Amino acid sequence: AQSVTQPDIHITVSEGASLELRCNYSYGATPYLFWYVQSPGQGLQLLLKYFSGDTLVQGIKGFEAEFKRSQSSFNLRKPSVHWSDAAEYFCAVTGGSYIPTFGRGTSLIVHP
Amino acid sequence: GAGVSQSPSNKVTEKGKDVELRCDPISGHTALYWYRQSLGQGLEFLIYFQGNSAPDKSGLPSDRFSAERTGGSVSTLTIQRTQQEDSAVYLCATMTPGTGSYEQYFGPGTRLTVT
Numbered sequence: 001a002q003s004v005t006q007p008d009i010h011i012t013v014s015e016g017a018s019l020e021l022r023c024n025y026s027y028g029a030t031p032y033l034f035w036y037v038q039s040p041g042q043g044l045q046l047l048l049k050y051f052s053g054d055t056l057v058q059g060i061k062g063f064e065a066e067f068k069r070s071q072s073s074f075n076l077r078k079p080s081v082h083w084s085d086a087a088e089y090f091c092a093v094t095g096g097s098y099i100p101t102f103g104r105g106t107s108l109i110v111h112p
Numbered sequence: 113g114a115g116v117s118q119s120p121s122n123k124v125t126e127k128g129k130d131v132e133l134r135c136d137p138i139s140g141h142t143a144l145y146w147y148r149q150s151l152g153q154g155l156e157f158l159i160y161f162q163g164n165s166a167p168d169k170s171g172l173p174s175d176r177f178s179a180e181r182t183g184g185s186v187s188t189l190t191i192q193r194t195q196q197e198d199s200a201v202y203l204c205a206t207m208t209p210g211t212g213s214y215e216q217y218f219g220p221g222t223r224l225t226v227t
Contacts, residue, residue: 009152032214043116043203043218044155051214090155098143098209099168100216104154 002027004093006103013081014111021076021106023065023091033074034092034100035065044090050074061085086110114138116219118204124225125194133189133222135204143207145216146179146189150200158202161187162209194226 003026013019025031032051036044048059055067065076074091088107094100117136125131137144146158157171161181172178176195181187191198201223205216 034214036218041220043205043220044216045218046215049215051212094214098162098207098214099145099157099160100214101157102147102155104152 002031002093002095002097002101004091004101004103006089006091006106008106009104010107010109012109012111015083016080019076019078019081019085019108021089021091021108023074023076023103024072025074025091025093026072027093027095029095030069031093031095032100033065033067034094035059035063035074035076036090036092036102037061038088038090038105040087047076047089081108081110083110083112116204116206116217118202118219118222120222121220122223122225124227127196127226128193130190130192131194131224133191133202133224135187135189135206135219137185137187137204137206138217141206141208141217142184143209144181144187145205145207146187147203147205148173148200149203149221155203158189191224194224196226199224199226 005024034049035047038044050067088105090105091103092100119134142163144161147155160168176192179189201221203221204219
């Protein structure tokens, strides 16, 4: 069975500060990993994904994530947060099934 | 191009009434998903349609929930005899399997409130 844990329900950062959102997954083989963002009142949008190859993946809006097999993690990072990044962030995993498992989400609050 | 659309955007209903939620997928996307998003609970998978195959209904929480997809396009999620615990945002997503992408495209959701 596949599962995802996002240990932080809320994260608060100041605008311009760096950001790291944590994601831990459980899956027996090499997973497919995703980060989605959900702005208020909208659906989810894909930020980036990892399937194989380079463990550091770049996404849209200046985000990146690093796959660490030894830690079963896929943390999302951004070097300098903008106020418009305030949103809900979801990590998801699949082992090749077309039905991914999503984490509970992390709400990002950005202070001016 | 047009994305996934859902209607209505908001629905308030009385306990015990039936509701229908609609999803219009991106043209050509053969896979369609329904999810339920409750406050602080993340996304709960409900049902998955792929082409002409039998849908995967493993996530439907009770027999009050059903969904259909007509002609491989529009989908309707029906909740019968609504209960207050059904209050949530219902999200639809579509995808094209077999392309190697696995990216899901989400609609804006329908916020259901059962009073």
